[in-house]
Amino acid sequence: MVATSFDYQKATSVEQAISLLQSHDGDAKLLAGGHSLIPTMKLRLNSPALLIDVSKIEELRGIREEDGHIVIGAMTTHYEIASSDLLAKKAPMFVEAAKVIGDIQVRNKGTIGGSLAHADPAADWPAVVIASGAKIKIHGPDGARTVDADDFFTGFYTTAVGENDVLTSIHVPVPPKGSKSTYAKFPQPASRYALVGCAVQLTMDGNKVSDCSIGFTGVSDAAFRDSNAEAALKGKELSGESIQAAADACADGVDIMSDHFASEDYRKHLAGVFLKRALENLK
Template structure:
């Protein structure tokens, strides 16, 4: 309940935050909304010597439509994302996911940047960002770079982000033609985290699915694409039946060891749930077509 001592710095710009990070190295942690980090510190599972508070850097806030890209500042809260009409319209799966993170109070403080950087396997946003083909813009001492969501999530609480980098933007392509998407989750009854959560993004032309991107969190050590489902759907009819049969491929390419297991849900139950929730995500997306 009582975080250990640390030195606190409040950065007023990204440059200042980066130089503080340089200065304190591995001893430092970046604080955004704090809804991943502070709970860890209260349990003394994280004991950083230095906290660099980036929460007041205005350039990291806000949602903008830039051509065919939705650009979201990393300090944007889950509540703000869920309430954004642009996100609802252009990246519905992300809006769905943001609206079911934690609870009302958590959504008011938790941020998308903090959430993605923390890379909790059971968090909701990673699957949505991954399925939407998002990109994470990060800045470090060497400058800015863009990391595809496909490369970003690397394992349990592990991302492609370097220790001295900060996320500066999350970009999501809004797609051409008819793009529908959805995120559904099976929340853990205690924590509210996803036991399984599935995001589905479908491009539809005529009555056919031209491209499908489907990703899951909760099931694995980090968010992963469901290649079997995507292949099964590519060129398939945009119907509930086709979705149901594609969902049966949710576990294709994964082995039993790939699935998370805990006292609430074993690996094989999670594998089963993955199929069920993949079907629900696909059908929910199709209902929006």
């Protein structure tokens, strides 16, 4: 199918992109990698009057360490994250997640900011930013603000990004000494989206887990942090017994999705399986 007619403008700054969004009163969309927006336009599920291309705004690109955080620009591609030595050393679950997104064409063009703003419930990045304790920076008409990743995903395809806002960067705290992280997922064979994806970051004090954070994607209508599974691990040795306890507790009290790919029971089962796999990877 072919999209309805639309105007196109390439923004040269975040301020210009915000101004263009405001001037079109909800009838404009930002174009990043385009892997989600363009197909919906072709199906006429989305028909903006204006596409605002933000792909060439330099301030939205790059990966750097700054003030105890790793800052990832919103327009940084999945491939650039997968290739980052800084992330491989200090936040390896970002590299692991990037390497299993889509295929090479998707990784070369798709962006972390576009994925987070789209908030597909089966996307990989939401679980990872939640488990990392990241803050997401958003610029809008009233200036900049940051939102904890835990609070960023507000529902099915909905986030804290407002109608006239631009997601500009992701700020990942450099994990303390003794930390390690990983990401494990069960991909849908055709799309490579996660039927279940699990990101885990642990901090060890000797042989015991002093802190941990666990993020899930693909399980519910929005990514979430699993505090029940975390509680089963904190203060414990990372053993077969504690890992099984965390798996048994995971996704409790969560409204689990059911669709033609996987039933509610199967998704809950997969959540436990892939949490166990992630934790075994960190032993």
